[in-house]
Amino acid sequence: MTQRALSGLEPLLALLRPLLGAVAAYSGGVDSTLLAFAAHTALGPRALAVTVRSAFTATCDTDLALAKARELGLNHRVLDLDVWGVAGLPANGPDRCYRCKRAVLTPLAALVAPGAALLEGTNADDDPTRPGRRAAAELGALSPLARAGLDKAAVRALSRDLGLPDWDAPSNSCLATRIPTGTALTPAALERVDRLETLARGLGLSALRCRDLGDVLSLELPPDQIPLARNHEDRLSEAARAAGFSGLRIKDRIPA
Known part of the structure; x- marks a missing residue:
């Protein structure tokens, strides 16, 4: 790891070190990979990266998250979520992303020990009005990337300097986004x-x-x-x- 990479990572580590532990939402995307890596670097085994697998998740995305977690040596767990049992979610209404984000983060919040924190990968570029951010706030999740001022370009540049896999991977979204809003899933x-x-x-x-x-x-x-x-x-x-x-x-x- 280069000195430049360490310097770029330090603002994130400074936010994470005071925590007694952390549960990080980890999809395997560029943002969540940097977040999980930083939590692992700052907290070691007290950091847990959790991938939530559901019918909304493309098979290749879960496979990629598992492979990257192994490569990076993360303390990692996969939780299965029955999205069909989440009230209102299959209706695919305008609040789908809010309902989904809350359903994804709720079992992670249950894993957070006293003094630890729930982490999610919103970056400084992300629209503050996104419904998923409301769900994260309601559950007390922290967004260290955004708090450290890391926008998408900075996340990619830092991930590249750290040698993280797939730092230049294109942004992705869940399978539910492929169905028009208002059409039942x-x-x-x-x-x-x-x-x-x-x-x-x-x-x-x-x-x-x-x-x-x-x-x-x-x-x-x-x-x-x-x-x-x-x-x-x-x-x-x-x-x-x-x-x-x-x-x-x-x-x-x-x-x-």
Whole structure:
């Protein structure tokens, strides 16, 4: 670890060292990986990184989180969440993200010992009005990245300097975001989106979203990946029809 990396990490460590322990929400994304690593560095075995696995989680995302936790030597646990049993969540209303975030963080809060803290990975760039932030505040979760003034660019730069895996990975979101708000979520709807995204990644595509528009599947990709998607359009269209869609639409998206 370079001196530059240590200097960049110090503001986070200074926030974490006074804690008697910490439970960090860990999805395996860039933000939560830096947070979990910093908590592990500051607190050692008193820091626990927890990945919540549910029907909203793409299989590849859980696999990645597990692999990174092993690589970094984190004290790590996986908890399974039955999202279908969370009141109001399957209805996919405008408060879905709030209900989901609260459901994810609640079992983590139950693991927090006296004097320890619940940590989550909001960074300084994140919109303060996001519903998930309200849920985090209600449960008393701390957001050390934001408190340390680390925006997304700074998180990526520090993660790169620390040698953390996948520091440049594109931002991702849960499978529920692939279904339009107001359209009820079902296991079948999420499973077919996950299956189609897995196929697309296997063809070399990344930073993608498969949006369920009801009749049509919209495959959203960064502009530089559109040509590759066009090369595989017949196969992707066939898979979309086999999943129950009438057709496939390939669309530009700019990754966050």
